[in-house]
Amino acid sequence: MQMPYKQTARTTTGVVPPTEKKKGSKLFALKTDFLKNDEDSIQKGILDHVEYTLARTKYNFDSFSAYQGSAYSVRDRLIERWNETQQYYTEQDPKRVYYLSMEYLMGRTLQNAVYNMNLKDEYHNALLEFGFELEDLYEEEKDAALGNGGLGRLAACFMDSLATLKYPAWGYGLRYNYGMFEQGIYDGYQTEVPDYWLVAGNPWEIERLDVQYTVRFYGQVVERKTSEGVRHEWEGGELVQAIAYDTPVPGYHTTNTNNIRLWSSKPHKEFDLEAFNGGNYLSAVEAKQRSENITSVLYPNDNTYSGKELRLKQQYFFVAATLCDIVRRYKKSHTDWKEFPNKVAVQLNDTHPTIGVIELFRKLLDEEGLAWDEAWSIVTKTFAYTNHTILPEALEMWPVKLIEDLLPRHMQLIYGINHRFLITVTQKWPDNIEKMRSLSIIQEGEEKKVRMAHLAIVGSHCVNGVAAMHSDLVKHKVFPDFFALFPDKFQNKTNGVTPRRWIQQANPTLSNILNRWLNTDKWVIDLELIKGIKEHMDNPQLIEEWKQMKLINKQRLADFILEHCGIKVNINALFDVHIKRIHEYKRQLLNILSVIHRYLTIKKMSPEERRNVAPRVVIFAGKAAPGYFMAKRHIKLINSVAEVINNDKEVDEHLKVVFIANYNVSVAQVIIPASDINQQISTAGTEASGTSNMKFTMNGSLIIGTLDGANVEIAEEVGQENMFIFGLRTSEIDKAREKMKAKEVVVDSRLQEVFLNIELGTFGAPEVFKPILDSLNYGDFYLTMQDFPLYLDAQEEVDNLWKRPDDWIRKSIINTASTYFFSSDRAMKEYAQQIWGIEPCEVETTDYRRY
Helix, strand or coil: CCCCCCCCCCCCCCCCCHHHCCCCHHHHHHCCCCCCCCHHHHHHHHHHHHHHHCCCCHHHCCHHHHHHHHHHHHHHHHHHHHHHHHHHHHHHCCCEEEEECCCEEEECCHHHHHHHCCCHHHHHHHHHCCCCCHHHHHCCCCCEEECCCHHHHHHHHHHHHHHHCCCCEEEEEECCCECCCEEEEECCEEEEECCCCCCCCCCCCEEEEEEEEEEEECCEEEEEEECCEEEEEEECCEEEEEEEEEEEEECCCCCCEEEEEEEEEEECCCCCHHHHHCCCHHHHHHHHHHHHHHHCECCCCCCCHHHHHHHHHHHHHHHHHHHHHHHHHHHCCCCCHHHHHHHEEEEEECCCCCHHHHHHHHHHHHHCCCCHHHHHHHHHHHEEEECCCCCHHHCCEEEHHHHHHHCHHHHHHHHHHHHHHHHHHHHHCCCCHHHHHHHCCEECCCCCEEEHHHHHHHCCCCEEECCHHHHHHHHHHHCHHHHHHCHHHEEECCCCECHHHHHHHCCHHHHHHHHHHHCCCHHHCCHHHHHHHHHHCCCHHHHHHHHHHHHHHHHHHHHHHHHHHCCCCCCCCEEEEEECCCCHHHCHHHHHHHHHHHHHHHHHCCHHHHCCCCCEEEEEECCCCCCCHHHHHHHHHHHHHHHHHHCCHHHCCCEEEEEECCCCHHHHHHHHHHCCEEEECCCCCCCCCCCHHHHHHHCCCEEEECCCCCHHHHHHHHCHHHCEECCCCHHHHHHHHHHHHCCCCCCCHHHHHHHHHHHCCCCCCHHHHHHHHHHHHCCCCCCHHHHHHHHHHHHHHHHHHHCCHHHHHHHHHHHHHCCHHHEHHHHHHHHHHHHHCCCCCCCCCCCCCCC
8 A cells, every 4th residue: 555655666757767667667667647538538437436435336327436436537536646746745745834724625526627637528428428417426426514604615725726836735624524514494494404514525635544543632741851851751641642634626627726624633542441341331332432532523512611612633633633634644754843834824724733843842842851941932033913803703812721731731831932022022012011911812701722823923924814804803993902012914815716616616607608708717826817807798699608607697596596585586587695604703693684675665565666776586595503593593584585576476586585595515506606795794894804795796796795804895896886895894883883883863754663572573483582682772783784774775776777687787797897806826835935835836747638
């Protein structure tokens, strides 16, 4: 079996170096060619996997086995490229970036792989002769449930771009057995069942039983005197094994294939045989179950102490195994630790992997014997931190007592780092206790806590936000004292999404239009070329093609809604889409309250007046965290309103409301291309960036939104006149909240009518929705009531423009044509040049490739 780090001696030319020929020469002689990509070879590969991997016969060759056989066949070719890439990186020894993320929302892989590997036509034709459509087989794949929102999807886009741009990069994360949850809707309420995404196996992963590391929890720290001074050794406690699972990530039309390595937790020993033989069967397997729980569920509920402990266990397990891997790879060809930051860049995707700062420091001090200052210098030159939120509740803090119990040596080191850091603070602000208190890594109080964001800032050489406005808030509102202390550390890196997934794959009709009118398909890897479509925006032929493209995508979504929701919608209506995590700050509530107003308004109209109404299909999708009472109550309100409206024949032609359950990446790929407008209506100053806004804009959907997150930069690129911007600005938020507290807000009469209808039971039992109305009347922290009339004004603008279809289409074209800045390729180039200091490392392309 081939070892993961000692690559085969086969080079990109197929020539074996003389020094390697002695050992295993027969092996190398047999394996010098790559798999062929003609239809016959592909068909044979698929059938071989159906017969030998799946152990099925030709009489049991259904759609699912065709998908699996195809997936394994594609994986064979991926592994060839993966091996070539890793061997080339080993030979060239470039600086690599390691992207640490607790989430990877990858979506489906088959479509992405055949597109990126330039094998779509070959697999399409090969499968057609078997009686299968490649596009139908995409639907057989279950989404990989390794994330729950924008953070995880961003990581997936970044990995795609890193491979496409030929940067030497690895992603690291956890292989959760269960994803966030599968969402169902029962009587309008969200229900949650485990999302066991591995139920039918995962053909895209490679289990690496030969790549294992031991991770320790609990125990004690022992001081031992040596000739070189006092050494600290962490001993005892509980041991868990981390086992690697690799997923190759192909670049677009390039040999370069990077890797995402996910860790699965297994027991250090299977079970206690002595206890088992003694009849204590439960005790015998207790340690096994405890260890496997670590990677069982994405984000366990941390409302309890045991939940917090499991969450922290996940984070440490992840970074401990990852850093073992990184350090081992470095030591394979390097001995000078001072060179470590010149070969290794580690990016923390939010605070979840922050304990990795301390773990690398511990390894350098305790295992490699470096001095404190030298080790800390290496650590701070290696790590960089991306902040994804300004919401206080999302900035992680862990009780000191918990860390002391679970990771005793790490807590010692955190105390030491904080002590030295506070000396730096006093040098900047002598005798300023308040500054020390606000900047300290450890928050004092009844329960001492470690502020993980503070630790990430102190332990990194660069801190970045994810949109211009967000980065400004990070510097001046969230961490102003850190910015004053370390002004050169802070940067902005606006998020991006991959046009390969979100235009080429999600919207092939649009992709074909762009290919024809731009006279090139190179926009897929150079999105700046898409600007050229503006030259044709007044051409009647393009306008007509654009309209047809939208109708095709809306029909596909309408079919999906009918199949999964049982609701028939009119594809000539305006498709108004609001898809994202259900959260008060994202304000799905503002949207559904306006829908109620629209419904009540239509009900009052005469039949003649209704003929002038712009018909709408309002589409919601998203999950609420299981413990988030108010968000779940918002889902109930949306579904209760939908039930009333969709069963009212008077408004049937004019308004429909749909909640699509179990939103995920593959569902988004159906919804986004069909959208006419999309809702990005968070309270100003609360959304870090947003990435769905970028995906919608690429697909020609117009934004109705606040000037928040990346909407600000989208407005700069697209032109605010081609969006529907409304609402309070960030600078007005604090005063607006003071006004709310002082009860100086006059509630709009139209909103009062909405409240009255909810209270009268128009949409079901009013007591169910009382907590929602109370949250608005006695708090309204997210300023829904103050923005409501401004939102209705923006919606009226939407209606008026929809009645001028050619003008609408021109704005849609401008949106698509203005999205270069929101490509993840641009984002990755900025990270590579300005944070990581890495260069592309292109794997030589051999003759068998057809690029």
